[in-house]
Amino acid sequence: MKFKQKKFTYKIFGKLLYHIISTDMKINFPNTQIILAPTPIHIYTRLMRGYNQTDLLCREIIKHDTQNLFIYTPKAIRKNKITKSQKHLVGKEKRLHNLQNSFSVRNPAKISKEIIVIIDDVWTTGATLSEITGILYKAGAEKVFCYVIAH
Secondary structure (H helix, E strand, O other): OOOOOOHHHHHHHHHHHHHHHHHHHHHHOOOOOEEEEEOOOOHHHHHHHOOOHHHHHHHHHHHOOOOOOEEEOOOOEEEOOOOOOHHHOOOHHHHHHHHOOOEEEOOHHHHOOOEEEEEEEEOOOOHHHHHHHHHHHHOOOOEEEEEEEEO
């Protein structure tokens, strides 16, 4: 999915994630719109790969959102610097250190007091989502939830 852009996988996972996330959010936060954001990749990586896999996944999730539960905000978070690929680093400390200060919130005022759902493709040590969650809480997010395809 990540490197071959197999569109059918995004459709399948997008539909599945929509049903899981929307059920969770409707139970816990009825009548509340939720910000949906992909895990960002650096612009250089995006240009080299041609797409951000989590953005494609989010776009599939939104296609199923007939109740307007989500506000899709693809540029809420920015990856500020190029980092080594996490898959080549062993251990949580190395992965956390690799990502320190590599993300930022573009417009903290739009994040403040909001409920945010972050989508990522893979959870290994949790370093990426830990870093992103931290900056969202610093920006004033009320709650942050992370959903991934693979663990």
